[in-house]
Amino acid sequence: MPPPATLTPPRRYGRVNWLGLWSHYRRGIRRFLDFAWESLGGPCVFTLLFLAVFAVAFGAEREIAAGVTYTSFIAPGLVMFSLCYTAFETAGFSVLDDKNNRTIEDLLAAPLSPLEVMAGYVLSAMASAAMSGTLVGLMVAVFVGLPMLAPLQVLGFAFLGTLLFALLGTLVGLWADKWEHYSFADSFLVLPLGLLSGTFFPIASLPEVGQTVIAFNPVFHVIDGFRGAFIGYAETIAWQGFLLVGLLDLLLAGLVWRLFARGYKIKA
């Protein structure tokens, strides 16, 4: 029996369900903007406060190395911190919120591959981070000035750092069973990684043990490469950091993809 004429035929799509991925992505962005006071306002206030406090406590014109003032030293780090933190928060929040509300079942039932489910979370978190990072960057540029010596390198490191934390957020969101677990990872993993990363001090001011330890913090390489691209002052070699973090991103992406495919904590 032929189907009734009023029934629309099923939508056909190729290897990627673009419409599905786009809808999933847009949902993430909307969720981010629903909490704009917190999600965009937070990083802006945090950045301005740190700039103000450091400028007053330290002296805005004080130099940390020849020709590098302290405020211009921390400015790129603050932008990167906003990027990374927003990416983590948005991804982690989205995944855990979907798990708690059981709306993740709608995603799993939809014709989206594990890779598409993951990509929707990660890409919307990255786009949200780009919004808050741009806003913070503009603010910093207005208040202390932000030269950009190597724009491509800026974008490259922004991409790698944001991706790293979007993946990390997704991972934490998958792992966490409740909000308490999420904020545990936030306080005990992400904040230490982000704050003890050379954003606020040159690593030369650390004792030698500290200098060795901090080299294992990927955020340090991201921030140093990012800062180098802005002001030309760096403590590591940019391409090495780029490669290192890029590799870490790939590994993490592989792990998260595998977890989605296995249904880790999301399928019974």
Added chain:
Amino acid sequence: MEMRSFGDRPPAPRVIGAVNWRGLWTLYLKEVRRFLNVYTQTLLAPIVTTLLFLAIFTLALGRSLQSAGGVGYAEFLAPGLIMMAIMQNAFANTSSSLVIAKVQGNIVDMLMPPLSASELALAHAAGGVSRGVLVGLAVGLAMWAFVPLGMHSPWLILFFAVNASLMLALLGMIGGIWAEKFDHIAAVTNFVITPLSFLSGTFYSIERLPDGWEAIAHFNPFFYLIDGFRYGFIGHADGLPGIGAAVVLVVNLALWLLAYRMIATGYRLKA
């Protein structure tokens, strides 16, 4: 099925005197258990955050800075950071409690029982004070392991710790009653509480501010909390601790009256 028998009559209702002590105590316990249940978030996280701040500020500024009063920068900074943790946590306790209750609708469970407006205000305020003081104690002990903290005047330390907790608990109540969703209270935290606690002389002596700003800082009640609290540790203050204590008491009285009035009139609590 047999009904449980009370004899001829059901039990007489509990007679409540001028104060509903049992109700007050129960609500207070609920407020305390709320934060003790999630102690990783409410006690351990502030310790980590505060120690991180201590690390980055002393690493960035430490050696180059000798603060007013002749103490090292870490000793100057430590009391300010403890106070910041106290303030943020006292505020978070009352504000989150009220906003969550309003959003989830279980605020009626608090408005229905025979509790007066002052009892409601007191139980919440006491919950916030408990969290503030407990966090202060935890953070202070952790800090003590890294920074040699003297005690110039324990009574002043206690006075300012309790009054700071009370001020922020009351502000949290007022904010929580005013807010209609989480994003509103996040805005208050981000744009009012965090800036005021950052810019109140936690990280630097306000003598370092340009003249106009130094005068403005004296209108910020948080400045007196931090300054007086620090005086209790290092015996040096930017302002006068006696005047600070008076300002703090007056502000707390005014905030109490406002919070009481909001609850008594049912502002944004009762339809």
